[in-house]
Amino acid sequence: MNIENPSDERRTLVLTGASRGIGHATVKKFSAENWRVISCSRQAFSEKCPWPMGPEDHIQVDLADPENLGFAVQEIRKRLEAHGSRLHALVNNAGISPKGNDGERLMSLNTPMHEWRNVFQVNFFAPILLARGLFEELKAASGSVVNVTSIAGVRVHPFAGTAYATSKAALASLTREMAADFGPHGVRVNAIAPGEIDTSILSPGTEKLVEEIPLRRLGQTNEVADTIFYLCSENSSYVTGSEIHINGGQHV
Incomplete structure (x- = not known):
């Protein structure tokens, strides 16, 4: 655990989708490592969240609303001013996956166009808008972006x-492009690609997929958080433009 720096010299993380699952575990990991975490989600801060500086470092934002997202970027920049306007890591974790009326998978033939727009706004456009909006702060800290x-x-x-x-496929391609564009400014950009992770939002039938996973188990949220932390730490100082698969070998 990094406890060498006083609180005002702590590294800072901005994380979207902090309210549950992977995001929740990531906030806990970075907080335990003495990072300041500015969390962003659609929900207001919950007192059930077990980390310090919750309400003071939480921003309620609807990533599906470009105007609201713009306001959130300005609020984040304002909160970073007191600490030298430096941002050490941005983790674009928020994502949505709409279902049909009965919870069924929506295919290319029946996904309503407004759902396509909402999904791409949250899953694809929000990450690049956040990274561009916070570019100067990331550059000042030689920071890291994880999609x-x-x-x-x-x-x-x-x-x-x-x-x-x-x-998500588009976001993976964007990660490569961002790595090339942000790299000359000292900012690293990588991605993680989780598979079947044990969270509260697993779909019925997921247990059948475990039979096809080489490690024969679901992943844990803390395992994903540990990989995110690695990509935001100096241990990965020469890693950029990479997409790390966290799926027990399922992709093979």
Whole structure:
């Protein structure tokens, strides 16, 4: 645990989708490592969240609303001013995957166009708008961006819909492009692609998929958080433009 620096010299993380699952575990990991975490989600801060500086470092934002997202970027920049306007890491974790009326997977044939737009706004456009909006702060800290993609971006998934899958594939390509564009400014950009992770939002039938995973188990949220932390730490100082698969070998 890094406890060498006083609180006002702590590294700072901005994380979207902090309210549950991978995001929740990531906040806990970085907080335990003495990072300041500015969390962003559609929900207001919950007192059930077990980390310090919650309400003071939480921003309620609807990533599906470009105007609201713009306001959030300005609020984040304002909160960073007191600490030298430096941002050490941005983790684009928020993502949506709409289902049909009965919870069924939405295919390319039946996904409403407004759902396509919403999914791409949250899963694809929000990450680049956040990274561009916070570019100067990331540059000042030689920071790191981590985009959370998905195994659904590289293979047809039985539960993840087409809009979600294609948005994650696009985000993986964006990660490569961002790495090339941001790299000369000292900012690293990578992605992680989780597979079947044990969270509260697992789809019925996921247990059948475990039989096809070489490690024969679901992943844990803390395992994903540990990989995110690695990509934001000095241990990965020469890693950029990479997409790390966290799926127990499912992608093979």
